[in-house]
Amino acid sequence: xxxxxxxxxxxxxxxxxxxxxxxxxxxxxxxxxxxxxxxxxxxxxxxxxxxxxxxxxxxxxxxxxxxxxxxxxxxxxxxxxxxxxxxxxxxxxxxxxxxxxxxxxxxxxxxxxxxxxxxxxxxxxxxxxxxxxxxxxxxxxxxxxxxxxxxxxxxxxxxxx
Numbered sequence: 001x002x003x004x005x006x007x008x009x010x011x012x013x014x015x016x017x018x019x020x021x022x023x024x025x026x027x028x029x030x031x032x033x034x035x036x037x038x039x040x041x042x043x044x045x046x047x048x049x050x051x052x053x054x055x056x057x058x059x060x061x062x063x064x065x066x067x068x069x070x071x072x073x074x075x076x077x078x079x080x081x082x083x084x085x086x087x088x089x090x091x092x093x094x095x096x097x098x099x100x101x102x103x104x105x106x107x108x109x110x111x112x113x114x115x116x117x118x119x120x121x122x123x124x125x126x127x128x129x130x131x132x133x134x135x136x137x138x139x140x141x142x143x144x145x146x147x148x149x150x151x152x153x154x155x156x157x158x159x160x161x
Contacts, residue, residue: 003161004077004089007105010115011124012072019065026058068109075108080160086135091122093159094144101158106132 032051077089086092086106094102103122105115111126125132134144140160146153 002077002079004079004091007091007115007117007122008072008075008077010117011105011107011110011113012069014113014115015065015068015072015110019062019069022058022061022065026055026062029055029058064109071108072110082140082160084160085137085139086157086160087137088127090135091159091161092135092157093161094155095158096153096155102155104131104135106135 080090090106092104103120105122105124107124110124113124115122127136142157144155
């Protein structure tokens with residue numbers, strides 16, 4: 001099995017955990033919204049309406065997670081070499097000026113997901129994030145700059161897998 005296939009399985013497994021929790025929350029919210037106990041007693045009683053909004057939002061989240069699983073299942077994971085530009089499915093190592101490393105996986109979905117894989121803490125980011133936008137198209141040894149709050153941080157790309 002290719003190295004990144006294990007990473008794919010780990011990402012899908014983590015999304016499935018989120019999907020299970022979201023499905024349970026959606027079902028609970030739906031049951032609450034449709035319960036006889038939530039029927040409005042007067043025009044100021046909005047509990048049932050609020051529960052239906054919550055149920056709708058939870059069902060949207062369930063659909064998004066199911067779509068994310070589908071995308072990762074069907075996504076071709078590229079094996080990058082030292083001359084490739086960073087693109088979707090790249091595992092990128094960034095080194096800060098103080099020598100510490102951070103690891104990011106550029107994925108199509110599930111941004112913010114944190115994983116522990118091969119003794120590394122990896123964060124999934126998407127191209128829609130500031131970091132993801134900066135990384136797209138970069139190569140090994142390029143630098144990127146991030147402004148986080150009042151901090152200006154420069155990272156060097158030290159590995160692309």
